[in-house]
Amino acid sequence: MASIDPTPTSDYRGRLAPSPTGYLHVGHARTFWTAWERARDAGGTLVMRMEDLDPDRSRALYAEAAIDDLRWLGIRWQEGPHEGGPYAPYVQSERRAIYLAAWRTLLRRGYLFPCRCSRKDLATALGAPHEGSSPASPQSAGKLEPLDDEPIYPGTCRHFQARATQIPGQTAGGVETPEGFNWRFRVPDGEAIEFVDGNLGPQRFVAGVDFGDFVVWRRDGVPSYQLACVADDAAMHITEVVRGADLLKSTARQILLYRALAWTPPAWYHCRLVVDDKGRRLAKRNDALSLRALRQRGLTPETVLSAELHVEA
Secondary structure, eight states: OOOOOSSOSSSOEEEEOOOOSSOOBHHHHHHHHHHHHHHHHTTOEEEEOBOOOOTTTOOHHHHHHHHHHHHHHTOOOSBBTTTBOTTOOOBGGGOHHHHHHHHHHHHHTTOEEEEOOOHHHHHHHHOSOBTTBOTTSGGGOSSSOOSSOOOOOOOTTTTOOSSGGGSTTOOTTOOOOOTTSEEEEOOOTTOEEEEEETTTEEEEEEBTTTBOSEEEEOTTSOBOHHHHHHHHHHHTTOOEEEEEGGGHHHHHHHHHHHHHHTOOOOEEEEEOOEEOTTSOBOOTTOGGGBHHHHHHTTOOHHHHHHSOOEEOO
16 A cells, blocks of 8 residues: 655645546556655655535545545545645645635735636637647536636736726725626736646746636635635645646646745646547547546556556657
8 A cells, every 4th residue: 555654854835636526547547646755755744625615516525436436546644635735635625715816916016817607708708729629529518617728818807907997897895806707817928837847858948829718716606726725725834736738828827826925835746637539638538548437447557557548648
């Protein structure tokens, strides 16, 4: 059984951050195992955080299954929803106050603007797929924006400022809560965001070209993945983020948030993505390679983790 020293010998803090919107698949297993290995080798702490902000797809069933499947693999962590710890709660749906504080800081510092565009408005303005995603693709079917496939925003509402008197429908009394608008982060157009990934090497994305003004808070009162992830990793003192390579572009966005909030970003380590025999990325909607299905077929953790699988180039 895998384990981590219950008494860390270093300041390293890593995390596991499953989203309970379906059963974990073998690609998740490989990435989470890497996160565990890096925390173990560093003599550090591993944190379990349940990222359940999608109200339409998150299920308690999937949250418990994720914890059970990771324990079946042999992965253990020191802080989490059941273990507790100094930065509880470890479930995102219970951490709204932290996200609101970050939103208010960004608003006060002038980084945000309110966007009243509907999905239909954006689809009409854009007129074509952007960033490798189309409005009808399965990846964009949920209400939350796809993690790394949010279309480049056309700038329709960019002229609005964060002051209440310039926000449609607001009074001069001030903006205390984000409900009613999609709040977007105004990116520095043309600026290159560069970082060195611990696994994939130097990375470079240009704001306004590779990604545009991105949502940090949805009109229905839910913070975006980008804001919640940054606020949680900072609050939990995460020193290295280990996750899939599909989130490389999100890292550029999140670096901008760290800068705007005057927080120190963690180190980054992105794992190559596992693909099926047709070269397609694994997805939760396809249960064939879910850990739950593999367990039911009698496979062992050793088999799942050691099997020869294709990865994206």
